[in-house]
Amino acid sequence: MKFAHDFDASLRKEEYPQEWLDSAISYRQLKKCIKKVQKELRELGLDPHILEQLWQNVDNNDEIVTIRASPEEPRSRPYHYYISSGGANFKPRLTVAIDPRDGSPLDAWLSPETRNFLKGLPRSPRTEKQLFISAAAGIDGGTSQPTLLSVSEHGNTVELEIGDSTEAFETVEIPLTSDSEFFQILKRELDDLNRLQEMKQKQLTIQINKLGSDITNLTEIASKRSRAEVEAWREIFRLYVDSQIFFSTSKQDTGTRSCSAAQKQLEDFSNGIADKRKRLRLSHNGSAALNSFLYINASLLQFMKFQEINRTALTKIMKKFDKRTALHMQANLPRMLADEQFVAHDLAKAACFTIQEQLLPIVPQINDYLCPVCLTISFKPVRLRCNHVFCIRCLIVMQRAKQDHCPLCRGGVVMEACGENVDAKLMKFLKMKFPAEVKAKQKENQHAAGVDRYGENYDKCAVM
Structure with missing residues (x-):
């Protein structure tokens, strides 16, 4: 009840458009449908406690017996609730397997021979036995030819031959209407x-x-x-x-x-x-x-x-x-x-x-166009054969140092680069999108070139 109140309060608090509110989950209405389903099940003698006991599938000796068609399949159940869909309609179905002798529920995958075999297995408190049944092993309630069951017990595998089926199970589909309304x-x-x-x-x-x-x-x-x-x-x-x-x-x-x-x-x-x-x-x-x-x-x-x-x-x-x-x-x-x-x-x-x-x-952001060496904008960008881009100043420095390997991919492509590797299209783009940064980098390169030619003091004026 608390969530229903909180849900309604949250929808009102945010002031959502009415169109949104009309499309929201009708939590209270769905809760009423659940109550109808509960009532319908109880009228059929299937209250939640009984159904949960059937689902757990635990026998009177506290021994869990797991019946599966293969090791990957989930454990079998004595009743099955499934929802078929056709177009826009949903048809929930509740099917219970019963013993034809007394009408009591039993496992729909369990043949009489398999039940007799399980009765003969040694019992011990809180043990689990897994029976992996092949498709031809009488899982539909009866086979005409002997088949083999592979039984795994305490880590040991035993094969058992099963003869003709002498008795079949019956299934009963319980009609439900309230859950159809819910879905x-x-x-x-x-x-x-x-x-x-x-x-x-x-x-x-x-x-x-x-x-x-x-x-x-x-x-x-x-x-x-x-x-x-x-x-x-x-x-x-x-x-x-x-x-x-x-x-x-x-x-x-x-x-x-x-x-x-x-x-x-x-x-x-x-x-x-x-x-x-x-x-x-x-x-x-x-x-x-x-x-x-x-x-x-x-x-x-x-x-x-x-x-x-x-x-x-x-x-x-x-x-x-x-x-x-x-x-x-x-x-x-x-x-x-x-x-x-x-x-x-x-x-x-x-x-x-x-x-x-x-x-x-x-x-565009300048970080996407930085030279990976000097970490400033790639002024006069040079695109190497490996497609990595460096500013022309850093490339010249690498060539003077006879460093032929690209700093990013280690490919031997640095020494072969020349004026034809200058990316004119990218240079025009950078000048248009980052004019201030390009101008600053150009000035910085000119200063570095002067230092290379005249030494550190080339731009300092000495007063006599």
Whole structure:
């Protein structure tokens, strides 16, 4: 009862749109369906205690006998609850195997010969015997030809020949209606949540693409204002990448962040932007674009919270179904219901991928274009045959030192490099995107060249 109250309170607290609320898991309604299932089972003489005893399959001598068609299969049960699906409909079925002599439940995989064999096995307290039965070993209640059973007992394997079957078991399917209502409601709501997620993903993609166009227009104008805008967005995106709001790459918490962790990271990012907003020198349109960027991330976080609370409700209602009915529904859940996309963090992954592909490349980060030797921008970048890039100054230094091995891949490609290896396209790109850094690196290289030619004191003026 407490979770139902907390679930409703969480949905109201976040002020979700009515469309979202209409698609949320109807936890209270599903609980009522579970009560109907309980009542129906009791009217059939199958209360949870009886079903749980059948499921445990422990005999009166405290000896567990495990019957399996192969070592990989789970232990057999004297009753089977499975859910067949046809189109949009689910048909839960409860089938019990009974002894035709007295109507008592028995294991549906256990032939009479196998039962007689098990009775003859030596018994000891709390031991487990495993009988691996082949497909031809009479598991359907009767065979016409002798077969071999491979019996594993205390680590020893014994083969037993079984003759004709003299007696067959019977199965009874118990009609249930209330659990069908439960699964129909659950499937309908999961379909609604998936449709809502698909719609939200399309909305976010449209918003991200529009924001990308706006930022591109702001940064491609040939003016001093545009250069200030570029630097502002470069700093914004650098802070965003460092914040790792929705996904973490650190060793402590690698992977998708929880909603609470993502909210904290987003708050830290927003506060960092607020502290630097005056220094960012954004135009009016740039400020509007930044507000849109913050809104996209806040909207994504809000939907993640909505998903998380509904996933929790889904998990709890399934556990409650099994606990109240002892039908062990989760062990037989249809794949089409168990593999719902809603259960994964698909939206966060898709939205973050779109941001990474559509927004971040608009304003490239200088860290992606640093020379691996001097760790500054690759002025006049030279691309070696191994495809690694170094600034021309560092390459000259390596060639003078007769260092032929690439510092990154150790390939013998340094000494063969010449003027044709200068990447003119990349050089033009760096000059356009990082004018200040290129100018500073050019000045630094000129100073280094002067030192090489005239010594350390070449640029010092001596007053006579």
